[in-house]
Amino acid sequence: MVNAQDNQMSAELTLQRRPFTVTNRMVLSIAIPMTLAYLTTPLLGLVDMAVVGQLGDPVLIGGLAVGAILFDLVFTTFNFLRSATTGLVAQAFGRGDVSEEQAVFWRSLIIGLICGAVILLLSPLIIKLGIWAMAPGTGVEDATHTYATIRMVSAPVGLANYAILGFVLGRGQGVVGLLLQTLINGINIGLSIWLGLHLEWGIAGVAWATVIGEFVGMIAGFIYVTTRFDKAARPGWRQLTDKQAIGKLMSLNRDIMIRSFALLVAFALFVRQGAQFGAVTLAANAVLMNFFLVAGYYLDGFATAAEQLAGRAVGANYRPAFDRAVRLTLLWGLALAVSTTVFFLLFGGVVIDFLTTSQDVRDAARTYLIWASLTALFGVLAFEMDGVFIGATWSHDLRNMMLASLVVFVVLLVTLVPAAGNHGLWLSLLAFLGMRGGTLYAMMGRRADRVFQTGRFRPAQ
Numbered sequence: 001m002v003n004a005q006d007n008q009m010s011a012e013l014t015l016q017r018r019p020f021t022v023t024n025r026m027v028l029s030i031a032i033p034m035t036l037a038y039l040t041t042p043l044l045g046l047v048d049m050a051v052v053g054q055l056g057d058p059v060l061i062g063g064l065a066v067g068a069i070l071f072d073l074v075f076t077t078f079n080f081l082r083s084a085t086t087g088l089v090a091q092a093f094g095r096g097d098v099s100e101e102q103a104v105f106w107r108s109l110i111i112g113l114i115c116g117a118v119i120l121l122l123s124p125l126i127i128k129l130g131i132w133a134m135a136p137g138t139g140v141e142d143a144t145h146t147y148a149t150i151r152m153v154s155a156p157v158g159l160a161n162y163a164i165l166g167f168v169l170g171r172g173q174g175v176v177g178l179l180l181q182t183l184i185n186g187i188n189i190g191l192s193i194w195l196g197l198h199l200e201w202g203i204a205g206v207a208w209a210t211v212i213g214e215f216v217g218m219i220a221g222f223i224y225v226t227t228r229f230d231k232a233a234r235p236g237w238r239q240l241t242d243k244q245a246i247g248k249l250m251s252l253n254r255d256i257m258i259r260s261f262a263l264l265v266a267f268a269l270f271v272r273q274g275a276q277f278g279a280v281t282l283a284a285n286a287v288l289m290n291f292f293l294v295a296g297y298y299l300d301g302f303a304t305a306a307e308q309l310a311g312r313a314v315g316a317n318y319r320p321a322f323d324r325a326v327r328l329t330l331l332w333g334l335a336l337a338v339s340t341t342v343f344f345l346l347f348g349g350v351v352i353d354f355l356t357t358s359q360d361v362r363d364a365a366r367t368y369l370i371w372a373s374l375t376a377l378f379g380v381l382a383f384e385m386d387g388v389f390i391g392a393t394w395s396h397d398l399r400n401m402m403l404a405s406l407v408v409f410v411v412l413l414v415t416l417v418p419a420a421g422n423h424g425l426w427l428s429l430l431a432f433l434g435m436r437g438g439t440l441y442a443m444m445g446r447r448a449d450r451v452f453q454t455g456r457f458r459p460a461q
Helices: 004-015 024-053 058-077 080-094 098-134 138-170 174-198 203-227 243-275 279-316 319-355 359-367 369-373 375-391 395-420 422-454
Strands: none
Touching: 024 058, 024 174, 024 203, 024 279, 024 319, 058 098, 058 138, 058 203, 058 243, 080 098, 080 138, 080 243, 080 279, 080 375, 098 138, 098 243, 138 174, 138 203, 138 279, 174 203, 243 279, 243 395, 243 422, 279 319, 279 359, 279 369, 279 375, 279 422, 319 359, 319 369, 319 375, 319 422, 359 369, 369 375, 369 422, 375 395, 375 422, 395 422
């Protein structure tokens, strides 16, 4: 058990420099597994849609689509739990504070279970409001209600999995994160086919497959993490309930949640504005946004590497590791973003033709292809800085710059879109992405100077 003297020693660890070398291999050992892990999510969505599609009822397909959107909106709101856990665990790992690593895990797990239980209790209201907002129609409404009601059963374990994933990523265990995500989504895919088609449970089978996958993943992850805890460093109740530590975690969660919500608002505005230009332009924009989503998978992987390595460097009070982590993750991300941009500029037309058979949509998409091709290049700095600032737990800056960028985006929509139409819409999006990354990069040096001069964590200032 940790007593007052242990807590004092833990605090003093923040003043020590714990040098370590950041290498390309270290960056890739996190980025590659997590990129692969993130890619399993759209694969799962395709399988679920294929299973329901085999049932031959368009109402069920619509119910799955609406239910999945509703559920994703709820859970995306709580994705902050994974990010905040990663940053705090990485810092404790960097300063060699094993007891605090465990304490962060337990705090995050408890918060995840409590929030998940609240979501489950409120699920009838959430589902009702969601169906009302999306107005899918009577038949689709019934299918949506069936799917969402079952999916909500997994809310507590789903958020617990965020805490577990955040912990292993905070320790730089990218392969473990990949294995856990593969286990969850693999079970989900297998059971979707078996329950949905073989046992003919239909959309209910697809939903139960997801619930079972989340439960199995949570049990496996919990066993993996807790059986490797150092019992000698087990945190005491006083450390677990430390008001300052809990306040820091809640502050991080709040700021990252606001940041994520603002990002969702920006993309919702992009879609809404595109819809004003008619169905063809809306469809063309939807096709072209896939270019950015593809880049987002591997940029997220390198952002995760930046989270762990930047956080570890802050915890270790070692500026050279921080600077090298920023440089390497940014260089890798930039190289891949440039490659993606060149690829879509050269072969974007072929990709467009693959994604849609409508000649009108194809022609419209080609008109705006250049802007979509540049999204990875303009967005790479935003992804990487998100990772650095989350790892360093400078969440106030992350939140404030996202809100400022959103304001600029709205202003550009009002000014550029009337003058340049859909071209202005895409230019506004590029400016939004560029401002997010540019503003954070501009203040990163000053934040790092302040933290590494004192050798102590400071909340975002």
